[in-house]
Amino acid sequence: MVAGVEVVWTPCEHQFHGECLRRWFERAGSCPLCRFDFDQYSLASRPDFMV
Template sequence: MERIESSEVERAIRESTEANQVHVIPASQSAIEALKKRKYHEGNSTTGCVVCLDEFLHGMEITRMPCHHIFHGECIVSWLHLKNECPLCRFQMPLDTTEI
C-alpha cells in the first residue's frame, strides 16, 4: 500500500479540527519523544494505523501510546503536534506548560 505523506496527515488533522471548531492543544515535545517504539508482528489485534488508515507490515517499527494504542510513528507524532489526545480513546498526553 502507498504511504500517505506526513504533510497530508497534518493537513487532514488540521482541516478536521477546524471544521469541527475544536480547540487544539499539542502534547509536550518531551512526552512525544518518550513514546515507546517496537516492531509490529502479524497476529497483533491491531492491523493498521487509524491516523492514515494504512496497514502495518510485519517487522515495521510502530509507536505505542501510554494507553497502548499503536500507530505509525510519523502519523502519531504529527497528530500529537496538533492535539494532545489519543485519536482512539482520547487519553490525554502531558502538555507543554510554557505554551499554555
C-alpha cells in the first residue's frame, strides 16, 4: 500500500486498493482472496465497509 491511496477493508477483514476492489466487483460478488460471498452479507452491519 502507498500513502494517499484509498484502502478498503472487506467484511472478511482483507484489505485492497479501493479502485482494484471496485473493478473486481464489476465481475464478482465475492472477496478476491478468500471468496467470501458478499451477496450473503448485510453491509448495514458494517458501516465502515465502502465500495
